[in-house]
Amino acid sequence: MKDHSRLSEVFNEDEQRVNWHDETLWWIRQKRDKAANMLPEWELLRENASQIKHHTLSNLANYLEQFESKALANGITVHWAANAVEHNEIVLSILNRNGIDQIVKSKSMLTEECHLNAFLESNGVGVVDSDLGERIVQLAEEPPSHIVLPCIHKKKEEIGELFHKHLGTAHGEADPQVLTEAARQDLRSVFLTRRAALTGVNFAVAETGEIVICTNEGNADMGVHLADIHIASMGIEKIIPKRKDLGIFLRLLARSATGQPITTYSSHFKTPRLGQEMHMILVDNGRSRQLGREEFRNSLKCIRCGACMNTCPVYRRSGGHSYQYTISGPIGSILAPNLDMQKHADLPFASTLCGSCTNVCPVKIDIHNQLYQWRQVLVAAGKTTATKRWGMKIASTLFAYPALFGAAGKLGRSLMKITPYLFKNRLNPWYHQREMPAPPEQSFREWYKKQRNNKD
């Protein structure tokens, strides 16, 4: 399997495209900065949000039970799923019971995480994603490359081609407005004919048993209001204690995500309308295990704004697909190893630990520290290579003995001069696109010994 490094290398073969990807996402980072700077209380909001999440995670079981009892009282059917398989089975059983073989789905990264679409389709249920970005990657048969902007890796000309093929737009049509209109018209018939609508959940309020779904397109509302059955899937970490807490998160979410003051729609769903069925599926899928990992527990504070991806200099230059996990970028790199340490062992190393992610995070997750911690956990669990292990052993031995280090350094510098081909070759990844530093005549320690007559 290709790892993040190899896939990034492929992504970087087209430098102009990397530039375009980088600049597009940097532009969103700048919009986020502008929006944040409009609020003098921004840092206080982040702190409050972080503390509320901290409190909630510390009392998660109680809040989940409170949410369940309130939701039941509101007339919602509540399901619990320990993992992705259980989640998918629950969705399928609800659909089967009602004889439904076609559904509409608004954006839900949890269903991506559970690979629900593929599961339903293999069981004869058709799924249409109604979020425009999700619809585009669905037509392209690709996973989303970004949690907020699923098709950010695609240029409008490529989307035009896709729509020409699937939606019958004119060949070469790449005007975003024309393409969006085509998607709207296509989705309209879907909304009108689907009897079941599946949605994600941005926030679930324990106090009231209601859920809040944030979209810019109103597609979640459109799906739910026209369907007989509403199925909402949520990770158990989406709980917030009270309705009054919402203001803090809603103010942070869209500003962090896209630089908007608020999403176009922040819709509350509390009780099914007359004749409608409403189902909530509360999914664990590794979350309680992450909660049990003290150094990684804070990752569950995430509200899925994507700000860490937009600011990440590595993400911007490697693309979301190089992470090979539903949630890419810095936050994905600390969530993914919890689910599969072997498969995602490359991700915590796909970072320079620059710390920008931690600074933009609206709930103050110490992402870069967790990346560092995951590296320790992965190496301790043996998820590393023999080359790395031996390299590190040799380095640590050299660093243990100053005289040995001094001698090795002197030898190395001499070799760089006498036999430069030992360093300037294709086997040296530094030299591939960078010159080696010029070795000086003497090291500082040699100079100091001579100049300052150091006796020790």
Place this chain on the structure above:
Amino acid sequence: MMTVGLFVPCYVDQFYPKAAIATLELLEKFNVKVSFPAKQTCCGQPMANSGFSHLTQASDELFTEGFAEFDYIVCPSGSCVLHLKDHLHSVKHPQKAEEIRSKIYELVEFLVDILQVQDLKARFPHKVGVHQSCHGLRGLKLAQMTELVAPGFSKPVHLLNMVDDLEIISLSRKDECCGFGGTFCVTEEAVSVKMGKDRVADHVLNGAEYITGVDLSCLMHMEGILKRQGSMVQIIHIAEILNAN
């Protein structure tokens, strides 16, 4: 008289002795008794950041024994200092290691916060771009970070402003990472180089003759790219500018 132990990181010792000499001379200008303990090598970060923190014990013990006696420890690298502040740990002398963690300073913060330097007899008649190395910036908080909604400041710029005839150029991205990242620079070579190229281009397009900073690791990476491009733009550690006359 205040005693300072000079810690010269392994790669600075071997490849950039001029920066270490400038650091030593600069500190001596301010009536500080500086010593360079011979028994020093590396801060341990290369192992720890690669996930091998369990292999830093020997260098940690060496560091603790070599530097415990000084009032302060000063090092011309933000990244190494941050690592020691966060992770230095000694089994033999836990107390001493603990103390070192709170008395070790990166050169710029030592000049600004401890020595409270107001005046430098330095001259550097060039256009200079300041690279904000991430660990110095976001770890040691040597300057304000663009992500935060907070008043601006910069300790490196505060000192550079005392240098005669020096002009600081402005950048389009003030504090983006250069892509060095320790072993990242070879394990993620493609992205590392692309980040470096982009960072260098920002300085070059804005007219820098020199790129300076508090970390030679970042500068070494950018130097490698500049040289491969055949650029005339040079890298220089901030100590060499502050000590220039």
